[in-house]
Amino acid sequence: MRIAAKCTFLFVLLVAFVCLIPSLSTAQDLDNVTISGSVTDQNRALIPGAIVTATLTATRAERTVIADANGQYRLIQLPPGVYRVTATFTNFAAEEKGDLNTLAGQNVTLDFVLKPGAITATAAVVSVAEAPQVDTTRTIVGGTVTTREVESLPVNNRSPLDLIFTLGGVAEESLSTRDLAEDRTSSRSTPEEAGNFSLAGGAAYSNNITIDGLDNNDDRGARERFTPSIEAVAEVQVIRNQFAAEYGRASGGRVNLLTRSGANKYQGRAFYFFRDESLNANTWKNNSLGLSRLPLQEHDPGFTFSGPLVIPKLYNGRNRTFFFSAYEYDEVLDSTLIDTLVPVQQNPLFPLPLPTDLSARRTESASAPALNAVVAPFITSVNTPGRNQVLTTRIDHKFTELHNGQLLYQLGRSRNLRQFGGGDRLAQALEGKIRNTDAIAWLDNFVFSAKAVAQTRFQYSRLTPAILAIGGTRAPVVLIGINDPLKLASGTLVAGTSTSGSTDRRETRFQLQEVFAWLNGNHSVKFGGDVQRIKSTFIDLSDATGTWDFESAGDFLANLPSRFRQNFLTTSTQHNTYTGLFAQDEWRLKPNLVLSYGVRYENETIVRDLNNFAPRVAFSYDPFRTWKTVVRGGAEIFYNRALLRTIDDFTLGAQKLFFDTDTLVD
Numbered sequence: 134m135r136i137a138a139k140c141t142f143l144f145v146l147l148v149a150f151v152c153l154i155p156s157l158s159t160a161q162d163l164d165n166v167t168i169s170g171s172v173t174d175q176n177r178a179l180i181p182g183a184i185v186t187a188t189l190t191a192t193r194a195e196r197t198v199i200a201d202a203n204g205q206y207r208l209i210q211l212p213p214g215v216y217r218v219t220a221t222f223t224n225f226a227a228e229e230k231g232d233l234n235t236l237a238g239q240n241v242t243l244d245f246v247l248k249p250g251a252i253t254a255t256a257a258v259v260s261v262a263e264a265p266q267v268d269t270t271r272t273i274v275g276g277t278v279t280t281r282e283v284e285s286l287p288v289n290n291r292s293p294l295d296l297i298f299t300l301g302g303v304a305e306e307s308l309s310t311r312d313l314a315e316d317r318t319s320s321r322s323t324p325e326e327a328g329n330f331s332l333a334g335g336a337a338y339s340n341n342i343t344i345d346g347l348d349n350n351d352d353r354g355a356r357e358r359f360t361p362s363i364e365a366v367a368e369v370q371v372i373r374n375q376f377a378a379e380y381g382r383a384s385g386g387r388v389n390l391l392t393r394s395g396a397n398k399y400q401g402r403a404f405y406f407f408r409d410e411s412l413n414a415n416t417w418k419n420n421s422l423g424l425s426r427l428p429l430q431e432h433d434p435g436f437t438f439s440g441p442l443v444i445p446k447l448y449n450g451r452n453r454t455f456f457f458s459a460y461e462y463d464e465v466l467d468s469t470l471i472d473t474l475v476p477v478q479q480n481p482l483f484p485l486p487l488p489t490d491l492s493a494r495r496t497e498s499a500s501a502p503a504l505n506a507v508v509a510p511f512i513t514s515v516n517t518p519g520r521n522q523v524l525t526t527r528i529d530h531k532f533t534e535l536h537n538g539q540l541l542y543q544l545g546r547s548r549n550l551r552q553f554g555g556g557d558r559l560a561q562a563l564e565g566k567i568r569n570t571d572a573i574a575w576l577d578n579f580v581f582s583a584k585a586v587a588q589t590r591f592q593y594s595r596l597t598p599a600i601l602a603i604g605g606t607r608a609p610v611v612l613i614g615i616n617d618p619l620k621l622a623s624g625t626l627v628a629g630t631s632t633s634g635s636t637d638r639r640e641t642r643f644q645l646q647e648v649f650a651w652l653n654g655n656h657s658v659k660f661g662g663d664v665q666r667i668k669s670t671f672i673d674l675s676d677a678t679g680t681w682d683f684e685s686a687g688d689f690l691a692n693l694p695s696r697f698r699q700n701f702l703t704t705s706t707q708h709n710t711y712t713g714l715f716a717q718d719e720w721r722l723k724p725n726l727v728l729s730y731g732v733r734y735e736n737e738t739i740v741r742d743l744n745n746f747a748p749r750v751a752f753s754y755d756p757f758r759t760w761k762t763v764v765r766g767g768a769e770i771f772y773n774r775a776l777l778r779t780i781d782d783f784t785l786g787a788q789k790l791f792f793d794t795d796t797l798v799d
Contacts, residue, residue: 164346164370164389166235169207170243172200172220179204180247183222190215190231191396193452194531198583201654209652210578210586213237213368213391220245236277237370237391240270242760269763270721272729272751274333275372275386276300283366291406291433291463293366293390294329294342294357302373303330306337328355332386333373339773341383344390345541347574347592348382348644352667352709353777358596359545359570364402364437365459365525367393374769378717378731378749379648379659384773392541394529395455399440406433428468435461442528450530458526465519465551473557474508474615474622476686483611483689485628486511486559497616497686503695504687508617515560517550535580543572543594550603557615557624561604562631568598584653588661590646599637601674604630606637610680613689635674642667657719659731665711671781673703673789701790705781709739711774717749725755729767737775747772 172183183200187208200206213235221227225247235241278286278296288295297303306328328337338355341348351358368391372380380387408431415426439457442450475485477494488494488509497505524544531537550565572594579587613626648661682696683689717731730750751767 164237164391165209166211166213166237167207167209167240168211168216168218168233168235168243169205169240170245171204172206172222172245172247173204174225174247174249180222180225183220183225183245183247185218185220185245187211188217188219190217191394192455192529192531193397194537195534196580207652208583209657210580210588210650211235212394213239218243220247222247224250226250234279236279237368237389238271238273238275238277238372240268242270267761267763269725269755269760270727270753271763272719272727272753272765272767273372273376274302274374274765275370275376277371278369280367283363283369288363291363291461292360293363293369294360294388296363296369297330297371297388300371302333303371304334305330329357332371332388335374335385336773337385338776339383339385341380341385341387341774342390343387344543345392345539345574345576345590346389346646347576347590348594348642348665349390350382350774351596351598352640352642352774353638353669353671353781355776358594359543359572360523361390361392361525361543362435362459362461362523364404364435364461365392365457365527367391374767376769377659377729378715378733378747379661381663381713381715381733381735381747381772382711382774384771392525392527393437393439393457393459394527394539395439395441395457397441397451397455399438401436401438403436404434407431430466431464432466433461433463435459452531454528454530456526456528458524460522460524462522463520467517467519467551468514469517469563470512470514471557471559472510472512472622473559473626474617474686475511475626476690477507477509478690480690480692482692483629486513489513495618498618499614499616499685499687503614503616503684504691504693505616505685506687506690508615508686510622511559513560515563517563517565519547519549519551521545521547521549537578539576541572541574541576543570545570557622558627558631561608561629562602562610562627564600564602564631564633564635566598566600568596570594570596584651586650588646588648588650590644592642592644594642594644596640597638600635601637602631602635606630606635606674607678609678610676611683611689612680613683614685616685630678632674632676632678632680635677637672637674638670640667640669655721657721658717660714660716662715663711663713665709667709667711667777668706669709669777669781670704670706671777671785673700673705673785675703676700676791677703696794698791698793698795701792702788703785705784705788707739707777707780707784709737709775709777711738712736725758727753729753735772739777739780740775744772746770 168187172180174180181200181202181204185206186195186197188195191214196208198206198208216233217231219227219229228245228247230243331337332340342357343349349358370389372387376387410426410429437459442454442456475488477488488511490510494507494509497508499505526542528540547568548565574592577589608630610630610632611628615622615624615626617623643666646663648659650659676698677700679699681694684695713735715733719729721727733747734745736745747770749769754764
């Protein structure tokens with residue numbers, strides 16, 4: 134009954150919000166573009182009924198609107214890109230403004246001055262080139278890495294998310310290890326729940342990462358689910374604060390990656406990046422120890438291809454259907470050295486590799502009551518490459534001039550064995566990180582009229598990250614104490630497999646978004662919702678296959694373990710349904726003053742709480758009316774999404790059973 138009452142109250146609140154607004158239209162939009170302005174004659178007289186048409190240069194998609202009684206027009210929910218905007222009216226010559234480069238989230242003002250047709254026989258063409266640098270009608274605070282910057286800026290690791298560090302207000306997470314030198318003296322890495330970057334001083338684990346407006350988060354950790362090739366990204370948009378009620382699941386900021394689309398011309402590029410240790414400087418640590426540079430070689434080929442979708446004799450998609458594909462394969466060639474001692478004799482129950490140098494064999498010096506055995510060096514090199522491949526394919530289709538859709542497919546495959554050095558670990562005990570993901574999404578845009586646009590988005594994604602040893606998840610772990618009489622080798626020999634920090638996980642997500650934008654007069658309104666269904670299964674593999682401890686190689690050969698331990702009930706499965714509903718209005722009180730206000734309702738079934746409503750209000754003010762200065766302010770309430778790692782830890786802590794012979798009582 135409590136849930137029903139809450140839902141009823143929310144519905145009444147949203148209806149009241151909409152009905153109380155005398156004139157409605159589109160609110161602050163972070164993913165699309167709004168072009169507005171006035172149409173007048175040479176005497177500054179308004180021209181009601183003038184026809185304004187915006188044409189996306191790449192695909193020739195058009196959107197048309199008619200100026201109102203005040204000579205004002207507004208084109209809403211336009212995809213970002215390069216536009217050609219034309220204004221026409223009876224007995225007047227048309228005026229065209231071309232080469233208008235727009236970015237996601239921009240409100241562009243374009244005013245037209247039409248001349249009588251008798252004076253000007255041909256259309257006046259003006260090159261706009263760039264939209265105004267200061268958007269004085271935008272109440273949010275953030276920045277955008279443009280297409281030109283994405284193509285021009287060097288990125289060492291080829292990740293588009295690294296481009297956000299070129300913008301103000303972005304900082305690395307305090308526990309980040311991303312820029313540490315590769316001395317390979319430890320296996321340190323950033324904790325998965327810590328996040329990768331902080332926006333405007335917020336917590337690094339509280340950001341929302343999206344691709345084309347759809348969720349791209351790893352709900353157990355605080356990082357992205359999928360990283361596309363930088364060649365597939367058109368823009369990187371960062372919102373630091375004061376974002377609209379349409380967006381939630383983050384108490385920090387929002388990062389949105391806009392993917393590239395095809396055009397009417399076939400275009401493509403092929404690339405190959407190469408790295409080698411001979412091209413790098415040595416690290417300070419290696420220099421201090423008198424060591425040379427570690428071997429390193431990286432190969433990174435890839436390609437992009439785009440254009441109209443044409444199937445000879447079957448389908449001609451020019452001006453209608455377009456595709457864009459980007460593929461990248463990154464391989465880092467690396468190796469590690471295994472340098473340890475192994476028994477000369479074999480244990481038939483658990484064979485080990487034979488020594489590589491019998492001439493250096495010696496009898497170990499284990500302390501009683503441990504038994505001694507003859508051991509000899511085992512030295513070998515093992516390839517530990519890191520391989521990562523990503524594929525992004527996007528298909529855009531125009532059903533009619535008022536209806537278009539976009540199909541997006543993402544594939545990511547990663548296996549990185551460069552996590553641990555060799556040392557006393559045998560090859561089967563070397564651990565690596567696996568991260569595989571797939572997603573398919575459909576985005577649909579329908580224009581009911583010049584003042585009403587609906588957007589529908591659907592996505593299915595899956596993520597399967599793991600930390601696994603080469604030996605797999607069935608073989609037991611065997612730990613053998615190394616007792617070298619020459620003191621040249623020490624520590625513990627890890628054989629069989631390794632479960633230190635090993636995990637396995639499966640995460641699936643269904644997401645549905647619906648946003649309706651409505652425009653009228655000085656008001657803009659948006660309302661809609663976002664529903665996500667997440668299922669996450671986490672398996673803690675630490676000691677899950679059993680771990681045998683031997684004090685010496687002699688004890689190992691005699692099958693005399695000193696300890697055995699094993700974990701049971703190490704699987705945690707979580708189901709979470711996220712629901713977000715919102716309504717917001719943007720009210721242009723004066724030409725130089727914009728007020729944005731709204732409310733958002735968020736609920737996650739995996740946690741129980743009553744703090745679900747998030748009111749938001751913001752303003753932007755141009756004090757000098759010069760379109761060069763803007764003062765922004767606002768107050769909002771935000772809720773971060775539930776991080777499943779916290780819930781998994783609680784679940785496993787309550788159910789896990791741990792058997793350890795060291796705790797047995799006679």
